Amino acid sequence: MSQELTAVVGDILKYVDIFFIIYLIIYSTFLFVSVVIGSVTLYKRRRQDHLRNTLLNKYYVPISIIVPAHNEEVTVVETVRSLLTLEYNLYEIIVVDDGSKDNTTGVLLDAFDLKRIRRPIQRKVPCNADEAVYESVGHKVRITLVRKKNGGKADALNMGINVAQYPYFICMDADSVLQYDSLQKISSPVLTDENVVAVGGAVRPCNGMSIKNGRVDKYRLPRNVLACMQVLEYDRSFLASRILFDSFNGSLIISGAFGLFKKSTVIDAGGYNRGTMGEDMELVVKLHEYCKINNIPYSIKYATDAICWSQVPERVRDLCKQRKRWHLGLFQTLHAHRDMLDFQTFGPLGYISYMYFLIFELISPFTELFGLFTIILSVLFDFLNFPYMVLFFTIYAVFGSVISLTAFFARIQTIDLKVRFTDVLKAVLLCMFETVVLHFILEFVRAGAFIGYKRKKLSWGKIQRKKIDLK
Amino acid sequence: MNALTIIYVYLAISGSIIIFNIAYAISYKVMQKRTASMSNRLMHEIVRCTQDPDNEKLIKKHCGMLRRRLKNSENLIAYDMALERLDDTDSAVKEKYIDNTYGVMIYLCIKYMHSDPLKAAFFPYFVKKYGLVKGKGNGAIIEMLIQMVSSDSIFSRENALEAIYSTGDSMKVIEAMRMINSNPVMHNEKLITDGLFQFTGDFSELEALIWIHLDEFKEQLQVALLNFMRFRSGGNCDKMYGILEDENRSDELRFAAIRYFGKYKDERAYPFLIRFADDIKNVKWQYAAISATALAAYPGKDTETVLKKCLTSRDWYVRFNASESLSRLGYEYEDLYDVQEGKDRFAKEMMQYRFDQEKIRNGGEPV
Numbered sequence: 089m090s091q092e093l094t095a096v097v098g099d100i101l102k103y104v105d106i107f108f109i110i111y112l113i114i115y116s117t118f119l120f121v122s123v124v125i126g127s128v129t130l131y132k133r134r135r136q137d138h139l140r141n142t143l144l145n146k147y148y149v150p151i152s153i154i155v156p157a158h159n160e161e162v163t164v165v166e167t168v169r170s171l172l173t174l175e176y177n178l179y180e181i182i183v184v185d186d187g188s189k190d191n192t193t194g195v196l197l198d199a200f201d202l203k204r205i206r207r208p209i210q211r212k213v214p215c216n217a218d219e220a221v222y223e224s225v226g227h228k229v230r231i232t233l234v235r236k237k238n239g240g241k242a243d244a245l246n247m248g249i250n251v252a253q254y255p256y257f258i259c260m261d262a263d264s265v266l267q268y269d270s271l272q273k274i275s276s277p278v279l280t281d282e283n284v285v286a287v288g289g290a291v292r293p294c295n296g297m298s299i300k301n302g303r304v305d306k307y308r309l310p311r312n313v314l315a316c317m318q319v320l321e322y323d324r325s326f327l328a329s330r331i332l333f334d335s336f337n338g339s340l341i342i343s344g345a346f347g348l349f350k351k352s353t354v355i356d357a358g359g360y361n362r363g364t365m366g367e368d369m370e371l372v373v374k375l376h377e378y379c380k381i382n383n384i385p386y387s388i389k390y391a392t393d394a395i396c397w398s399q400v401p402e403r404v405r406d407l408c409k410q411r412k413r414w415h416l417g418l419f420q421t422l423h424a425h426r427d428m429l430d431f432q433t434f435g436p437l438g439y440i441s442y443m444y445f446l447i448f449e450l451i452s453p454f455t456e457l458f459g460l461f462t463i464i465l466s467v468l469f470d471f472l473n474f475p476y477m478v479l480f481f482t483i484y485a486v487f488g489s490v491i492s493l494t495a496f497f498a499r500i501q502t503i504d505l506k507v508r509f510t511d512v513l514k515a516v517l518l519c520m521f522e523t524v525v526l527h528f529i530l531e532f533v534r535a536g537a538f539i540g541y542k543r544k545k546l547s548w549g550k551i552q553r554k555k556i557d558l559k
Numbered sequence: 560m561n562a563l564t565i566i567y568v569y570l571a572i573s574g575s576i577i578i579f580n581i582a583y584a585i586s587y588k589v590m591q592k593r594t595a596s597m598s599n600r601l602m603h604e605i606v607r608c609t610q611d612p613d614n615e616k617l618i619k620k621h622c623g624m625l626r627r628r629l630k631n632s633e634n635l636i637a638y639d640m641a642l643e644r645l646d647d648t649d650s651a652v653k654e655k656y657i658d659n660t661y662g663v664m665i666y667l668c669i670k671y672m673h674s675d676p677l678k679a680a681f682f683p684y685f686v687k688k689y690g691l692v693k694g695k696g697n698g699a700i701i702e703m704l705i706q707m708v709s710s711d712s713i714f715s716r717e718n719a720l721e722a723i724y725s726t727g728d729s730m731k732v733i734e735a736m737r738m739i740n741s742n743p744v745m746h747n748e749k750l751i752t753d754g755l756f757q758f759t760g761d762f763s764e765l766e767a768l769i770w771i772h773l774d775e776f777k778e779q780l781q782v783a784l785l786n787f788m789r790f791r792s793g794g795n796c797d798k799m800y801g802i803l804e805d806e807n808r809s810d811e812l813r814f815a816a817i818r819y820f821g822k823y824k825d826e827r828a829y830p831f832l833i834r835f836a837d838d839i840k841n842v843k844w845q846y847a848a849i850s851a852t853a854l855a856a857y858p859g860k861d862t863e864t865v866l867k868k869c870l871t872s873r874d875w876y877v878r879f880n881a882s883e884s885l886s887r888l889g890y891e892y893e894d895l896y897d898v899q900e901g902k903d904r905f906a907k908e909m910m911q912y913r914f915d916q917e918k919i920r921n922g923g924e925p926v
Binding site: 123139144224486 | 572580584632677749875905908915
């Protein structure tokens with residue numbers, strides 16, 4: 089019996105082996121191709137700048153900046169102050185306080201001399217009612233604060249859309265800071281292609297650095313190890329998948345921390361979905377669907393040089409909360425838009441972008457856990473070839489680290505940041521740890537995201553905030 | 560192929576990526592140093608020429624060297640860096656140098672026009688920066704720049720347009736607009752409207768020529784040009800009125816004309832604005848909404864009557880714009896008592912908002 093069982097297990101593991109080899113080949117090839125394409129694209133864009141293939145004069149597309157906020161009293165004033173230093177002439181700032189329990193509204197009223205006003209709001213997209221609207225005069229641009237009943241981030245963003253007076257809007261987080269030229273850079277694709285309905289910016293962790301008048305004063309990798317590893321992770325993610333998907337109009341995600349949208353198209357598509365945690369991704373996928381189905385010529389771009397500096401969690405607990413929320417949001421979005429599996433209608437958007445997110449993002453935690461389980465099984469039934477496994481994991485770790493470092497250096501080189509030698513060393517030492525340890529921890533976390541899913545469906549998620557170093 | 564082979568393949572790929580990174584970093588540094596060194600050499604040559612500008616033999620040799628070197632875009636960038644340093648030189652000396660090397664620029668223009676779009680876009684930028692075509696009339700470079708305006712690359716088009724604007728020649732701008740018009744890919748309206756402000760010649764002459772040739776252009780380009788004139792000056796009322804009253808003109812053109820008369824008051828336009836704002840049921844909402852804004856320039860009883868009616872429109876933008884116009888015209892609560900005490904909640908809310916805004920502007924607390 090035992091021999092029979094061993095034989096059966098052996099046969100199963102053979103097929104499992106084949107599955108994982110194919111899985112890893114496809115994934116590694118995808119990563120490799122996307123990082124190479126990403127690097128080449130970045131270098132090409134640098135060359136474009138070098139040869140003056142940019143809009144040299146300042147053209148201003150009118151933009152409403154929407155900042156949804158929930159319990160952001162620590163950072164929101166600095167965020168709004170940083171928005172007032174942008175070198176851009178035609179924009180407005182709208183902060184939506186989504187029923188904060190702290191003093192978010194109070195600190196804004198004090199800092200910017202906002203006065204309560206009876207402003208009628210046209211509900212073009214659904215959102216909870218406002219409780220109070222405040223406006224200010226005397227600042228560089230108009231600042232509007234809307235205090236409303238709590239309804240979640242998507243609801244707050246919809247309120248912002250309803251209040252916005254300009255044809256384009258930017259959504260950004262209340263703990264983020266834009267560079268002096270971020271608006272100019274993110275609006276540039278709109279001027280070069282009239283079919284652009286959305287543009288994603290590049291979000292970079294700002295932990296441990298300082299910004300002076302919208303310019304990076306001192307750049308260094310965060311002291312906090314967790315934040316440091318997230319820098320590598322963000323660089324890899326932005327360089328790899330985002331740029332590749334951008335090349336065939338297949339971007340399914342624009343970070344909620346910084347994205348530009350054409351207001352009329354978003355309204356026509358129904359605005360943000362208030363029933364999901366991943367409202368940023370859901371909106372982009374919805375825009376794709378809406379434009380494809382209605383045969384509207386469109387394009388969704390990625391502006392690699394439009395930078396938004398955002399805080400990343402420095403505590404493991406906060407990071408886990410964040411990643412669970414992202415994973416649930418991903419599930420909700422892919423589930424809601426499973427029509428994209430109709431490859432005939434959606435083309436590469438379906439069979440590349442959607443399938444990538446389905447297989448290598450949504451299902452991957454379970455796939456990797458299954459892989460771990462089969463390793464344990466192999467040990468129990470004495471099938472495991474240890475030297476081979478060690479070699480395999482070593483190469484896997486080296487490959488992952490090299491991809492991360494490529495992304496890190498490509499970003500550093502192409503946006504002309506001066507990085508200290510100690511930071512380079514830190515990046516090299518941490519990249520392997522990030523690939524082997526942090527990645528697996530987060531896969532466990534993501535796999536556990538569905539536990540207690542229904543209870544915490546729409547919560548913002550509490551994360552510790554630190555004051556941003558703005559001079 | 561066994562799994563071990565695959566592993567070694569990925570090890571090799573990892574190694575290649577590392578080599579790629581190192582090679583790029585090194586090549587970029589080398590390229591920067593080479594460009595800086597070339598810039599220094601070119602600077603040295605330029606200074607020699609500016610010190611002896613009438614030495615034909617020297618100039619000829621210099622031009623020959625430029626023809627050979629500057630076909631390479633990196634060297635052209637180095638030349639740009641060198642010329643930037645000439646900024647401190649006497650402007651007459653600099654102009655003489657540029658005149659002496661004009662033939663080289665014609666040669667380079669031909670070369671770059673037929674090169675890849677990335678490099679081609681740099682040359683017009685260079686032309687504009689050093690005023691190579693300023694006052695040059697029918698020069699060869701200008702003609703080539705006009706051809707470049709039909710490029711598929713938006714940056715080539717935009718840089719070429721900016722260079723053409725710098726000629727100060729209105730007719731050349733019109734020729735450029737014709738090129739844009741014939742291109743299936745339309746240049747962004749905003750880039751055209753705002754870009755025209757870089758024109759260095761006589762704006763009145765340019766506007767006159769635009770009117771003569773307006774009907775040759777597609778609607779989108781016409782709108783961009785009309786918007787330019789709106790931002791530019793109030794000297795086009797006659798022609799704009801012709802568009803406003805002509806019902807055969809497209810809606811977009813008539814909207815542009817309405818906006819024009821919102822900025823520059825002309826009594827001839829007034830009856831149209833009143834009609835558009837008043838006849839909400841029979842005209843497109845955009846006519847009513849844009850006219851409601853324009854009426855802020857026409858104070859009077861009829862305006863007041865129509866704007867009050869617009870406050871009760873079913874269209875949000877009509878109400879919004881009408882309330883803004885009433886506020887700009889200085890109407891206060893007492894003047895609009897009938898609205899504020901009336902039955903239309905939306906009208907009341909809209910005007911209340913404007914009164915609150917006025918209070919804030921005057922330092923008060925509305926609520």
